[in-house]
Amino acid sequence: MGSHRRALAALGSLALIFGAVSAAGVSAAPRVAAREAAASSLAIPVQPIGHAGRWLTDRSGRVLLIHGVNVSMKGDVEQSRAYSFGADDAAFLASLGLNAIRLTVERYDIEPTPGHFDLTYLHFVRSLVATLDHYGVMTLIDFHQDEFGPVFHDNGFPAWMTSTGGLPNDYQLGFPYQYVANPATNRAFDTLWNNGADSRGKPLWADDAQILQRTATALHKTRGVLGYEIINEPWPGSQYASCLVPAVGCPSFDEGPLSRYYATMDAAIRGVDTGHLVFYEPLVTFDYGIPTSVTPPPNDSRLAFAFHDYPLCTFGYNAGLPPLFDTECGIESGVALNNALSHVSAHPDALINDEFGAGAPPSSITKSVNLYDSKMIPWMFWSYQELVGITSTGAYPTSPAAAPLLGTASALARPYPQLVAGTPTGYGYDPMSHVFTASYSTAKANRHGRFGPNAISQFEVPKPAYPHGYDVSVTGGAVVSGDGDPVLLVAANPGARVVSVKVTPAG
DSSP states (O other): OOHHHHHHHHHHHHHHHHSOOOOTTOOHHHHHHHHHHHHHOOOOOOSSOEEETTEEEOTTSOEEOOEEEEEOOOSOHHHHHHOOOSHHHHHHHHHTTOOEEEEEEOHHHHSSBTTBOOHHHHHHHHHHHHHHHHTTOEEEEEEOOBSSSGGGTSBSSOGGGOOOTTOOOOOTTOTTTHHHHOHHHHHHHHHHHTTOBOTTSOBHHHHHHHHHHHHHHHHTTOTTEEEEEOOSSOOOGGGGGGGOOTTTOOHHHIIIIIHHHHHHHHHHHHTTOSSSEEEEOOOGGGGGTOOOOOOOOTTOSOEEEEEEEOOGGGHHHHTTOOOOIIIIIHHHHHHHHHHHHHHHHHSOOEEEEEEEOTTOOHHHHHHHHHHHHHTTOOEEESOHHHHHOOOTTSOOOSOGGGOSOHHHHHHHOOOEEEEESSEEEEEEEETTTTEEEEEEESBOTTSSOBOOTTOEEEEEOOGGGOTTOEEEEEESEEEOSOTTOSEEEEEEOTTOSEEEEEEEEOO
16 A cells, blocks of 8 residues: 555554553453554555455455546547646545556557557656555556547547448447447457457557557556456357346357457466456446356466446436436346356456446445345445536546545445455445444455454445544554544454454444
8 A cells, every 4th residue: 555544554553652542352361452553564455466266365465455436538549638637636535545547548648659668657657556546546457449439429449449441430339339330340349359450460469469568568567456357248240149148148249359369468468467466347238237258368366357347227316317326237237247246256356346336326336335245245436426416528527525426435445454454254335324334254265264353344434424523443453544544454253263343334
């Protein structure tokens, strides 16, 4: 984590050396031991981040849970550089208790013309990652695409990597309807999955592998990189109808072109970066409860399965229909989440829901994050623009304090166990009563032994959720941070096998 969170943790630990902390069910001797541990073993994730089965972990084996947002910088290079996203925005995210962003990077910005890589753009990305890391916010590099690219008035692959085959380019319908209504868009995807040729006659996969590898080369030594996501929301192209079969999907496409593509891109990244995670996604049809048969890239133990949660009923948001989360949306989301858990049970990769919520009202966002937390699935909201609003020029506000969508911010600012010296067994937050409960086993997520009493677990307790402070009780451990700190530190008692934490509003 960055110096901002590190300073908070240090101050909390020092405060305990000279003060008292209330912790239920804790004797004096363990409390003293915990204070000594806090002075030398703060709850700072040790990078790079890896995983143990479905759990993200830091290098010491502690489980890392993500609550974050997407930061969309779609557009050309100059538009990306014009965004005023910076230190104040990173500080704002940290104040909400959010610890990661998913940053859209565009292939056409990295290699705008064949063979020309924009190193200035990659330096811009690297600088932004460093700024976020200073405030304890990690960055997932998302090689984004929507509707393939700017040839179809959207983002992703540059024009020189786009083949329409001369088919009609009917882009008037707009996102996301081009996926099913624009023949040229589907031809471009068909050419990609068949590893067809670019405008020079070079295989597209070789082009893409070089773009990903150049980016990883620029970032592989940069602190704060969570990993690389190969492609956003892959679409199967003209064979999409065969992939919409409920409870089946399209195994032949998943196991064939999609899996081979992922294996090729993963190998390119691993050629220059073996430390950071590589994230892969199912087809976008996964959002609608359709399972995936994608095979993870072979011979790589540092992988994460990233999925999105946009059930079909959410299309009603933009049409002005009332939220239907408790019925249709809740059911659809539950199917997608269970499919995701089934996938990482069969393929023990890390799990994250790294996009949800676009256009949803705060009440529906709250219900969504309640559901994700109940299943202990890390999440990232789409997007920062919806969190703080943007100016008429497309730039972020000069001060996040002027954010107009405070309801959205409140829905996301909730306590959670960010770093667990053990394995989470459950956690949840009731936004009505503002009661947060969590429990974890001291057993390591990799199933090799247990953490000792000197290991610190870290809980985010953002001030927006507890504007007047909070009280905390712990069973099986000791609080080792200062009263009311937004970063709550807990150390397990000697011999404890389970630790339980409860946070309530002060008084």
